[in-house]
Amino acid sequence: MNVIKKIKINSFRLISQKKNNFNIYMEKVLTTRQKYYQDNKDAIIERSKMRYNCNKEQILNQKKQYYIKNREAKIEYQKNYYKLPEKQKQNIIGVWKRRGLISDDYDALYDKYINTDKCELCECEMTRGKGLIGKKHMDHNHETGEFRNVLCGACNIKLKDIK
């Protein structure tokens, strides 16, 4: 057998021996700890209760801080989550459905909604968002749910008054 091979095999053995020793050692530590816990259970619980009572304020404060920090991170995540274009689309289509707008191709309707920047009646400039004046509205037949036009809020109201 050549020397390098021999060294490799030996070092491999050494490593696995070390691993093995480590596992045996850890097992011992864990069983010792378990045994110690079982033997001193009441005292340990009592001690941790005492520690808790002595540092109650600090511990509660830490928990509170953690909660606040966590909540802020969560809100930030949700804010960004709903900013995703795909989420916005789902949201807007959801609102249409709740308002009784029925379509067999909501994707196409959404494309039209996104790409229509002028009111199809008065031709004023429109943007997306909440509100009336200069905001996009999906004019639809409230009885059949059928879509008619993308209108500005003012025109949408006017049409409702005529009907």
Ligand SMILES: [Zn+2]
């Ligand atoms: Zn208009």
